[in-house]
Amino acid sequence: MKVPLLNLKAQYQTIKNEVLAATRELYETQCFILGPEVEKLEEQIARYCHTEYAVGVSSGTDALLISLMAAEIGPGDEVITSPYTFFATVGSIVRVGATPVFVDIEEDTYNIDPQAISDKITKKTKAIIPVHLYGQCCDMDPILELAHAYDIVVIEDAAQAIGAEYRGRRAGSMGDMGCFSFFPSKNLGAFGDGGMTTTSSDVLYDKLRILRVHGSHPKYYHKLVGGNFRLDALQAAIILVKLPYLEQWTSARRANGRCYRELFSHEGLDDFVGLPAEKEGRHIYNQFVIAVQSRRDELKRFLNEAGIGTEVYYPVPMHLQPCLQYLNGKKGDFVQAESAAEKTLALPIYAELTEEQQAYVVRKIKAFYSS
Numbered sequence: 603m604k605v606p607l608l609n610l611k612a613q614y615q616t617i618k619n620e621v622l623a624a625t626r627e628l629y630e631t632q633c634f635i636l637g638p639e640v641e642k643l644e645e646q647i648a649r650y651c652h653t654e655y656a657v658g659v660s661s662g663t664d665a666l667l668i669s670l671m672a673a674e675i676g677p678g679d680e681v682i683t684s685p686y687t688f689f690a691t692v693g694s695i696v697r698v699g700a701t702p703v704f705v706d707i708e709e710d711t712y713n714i715d716p717q718a719i720s721d722k723i724t725k726k727t728k729a730i731i732p733v734h735l736y737g738q739c740c741d742m743d744p745i746l747e748l749a750h751a752y753d754i755v756v757i758e759d760a761a762q763a764i765g766a767e768y769r770g771r772r773a774g775s776m777g778d779m780g781c782f783s784f785f786p787s788k789n790l791g792a793f794g795d796g797g798m799t800t801t802s803s804d805v806l807y808d809k810l811r812i813l814r815v816h817g818s819h820p821k822y823y824h825k826l827v828g829g830n831f832r833l834d835a836l837q838a839a840i841i842l843v844k845l846p847y848l849e850q851w852t853s854a855r856r857a858n859g860r861c862y863r864e865l866f867s868h869e870g871l872d873d874f875v876g877l878p879a880e881k882e883g884r885h886i887y888n889q890f891v892i893a894v895q896s897r898r899d900e901l902k903r904f905l906n907e908a909g910i911g912t913e914v915y916y917p918v919p920m921h922l923q924p925c926l927q928y929l930n931g932k933k934g935d936f937v938q939a940e941s942a943a944e945k946t947l948a949l950p951i952y953a954e955l956t957e958e959q960q961a962y963v964v965r966k967i968k969a970f971y972s973s
């Protein structure tokens with residue numbers, strides 16, 4: 603049996619005709635940059651994320667970058683975030699000239715530990731970027747309280763968390779801005795790169811739209827230095843086809859999560875495999891990440907030989923990345939992040955995954971730890 607980590611071809615088969623019709627229409631118009639498709643998508647994403655506005659941008663990375671630019675974060679400023687995330691979170695902070703300041707994660711959710719944040723707040727702290735990792739929201743209320751008390755901007759990295767909820771609120775609607783990615787492997791993936799920044803602030807909305815087109819407003823007059831952060835119409839048209847299916851895909855992922863829990867418990871694997879914690883709110887399972895006590899890399903190879911795709915997100919925490927050594931991070935600084943980097947493994951969780959495939963995955967894990 604083959605169980606890939608992700609099967610985008612299976613999803614494409616279910617929407618192929620609609621995608622082809624939508625893109626064919628666009629070819630006739632020959633209008634590919636921003637335009638009505640992008641505006642329609644922005645309205646729908648804002649509604650879906652419970653925000654006033656959304657601004658379509660070129661990637662999740664650029665959503666982060668443009669948010670930091672809109673918040674006027676730059677040299678001399680500190681930005682607090684998690685050391686256990688995709689590089690883009692931290693890369694964007696460095697690219698605007700600010701200094702990343704890391705706070706360790708919670709052992710069970712892999713999200714930033716709100717209790718550890720206040721120790722790292724200084725006069726230079728201008729923003730916090732909580733990362734809703736793997737599809738589950740950070741514990742946002744204490745973070746928002748701190749941000750309010752110290753007048754700090756909150757930019758949610760919701761690249762993996764579209765539709766995730768925390769105490770009834772949606773990812774991307776809790777901070778000042780929310781950043782989303784339409785990278786193909788995200789829950790709402792385009793046929794290329796794309797992203798979105800959400801906000802409910804009129805001031806930030808205007809700034810984001812101006813920064814997206816090189817700071818030009820009116821055209822060819824520049825009060826700000828922005829960039830080319832535009833979303834193209836083809837990607838928007840494809841995401842518009844997919845968005846109506848997102849709730850059903852999310853439900854399927856969550857059902858697959860429940861199925862794994864039953865299978866793992868049935869096989870008596872509790873001593874070997876830690877399952878992802880589900881806290882208050884809706885986890886959308888961009889990844890189903892297990893933590894194993896031993897032999898993680900060996901298990902990965904074993905599963906690969908059995909036709910099962912898995913991935914290690916992320917093997918090197920940010921404070922140990924070579925390009926960030928000027929921050930003087932060293933092993934032992936963030937023990938939870940380092941432990942997660944050593945122990946975690948993402949299993950297939952995509953919507954079209956069958957129960958038989960899941961049973962096969964769990965049986966193989968059992969076989970590995972029985973040998």
Ligand SMILES: *Cc1c(COP(=O)(O)O)cnc(C)c1O
Nearest residue numbers: 661662663688690761762783785
């Ligand atoms: C995917 C991702 C990004 C970057 O999104 P791109 O669209 O690939 O640029 C940023 N942060 C996190 C946590 C991500 O998973």
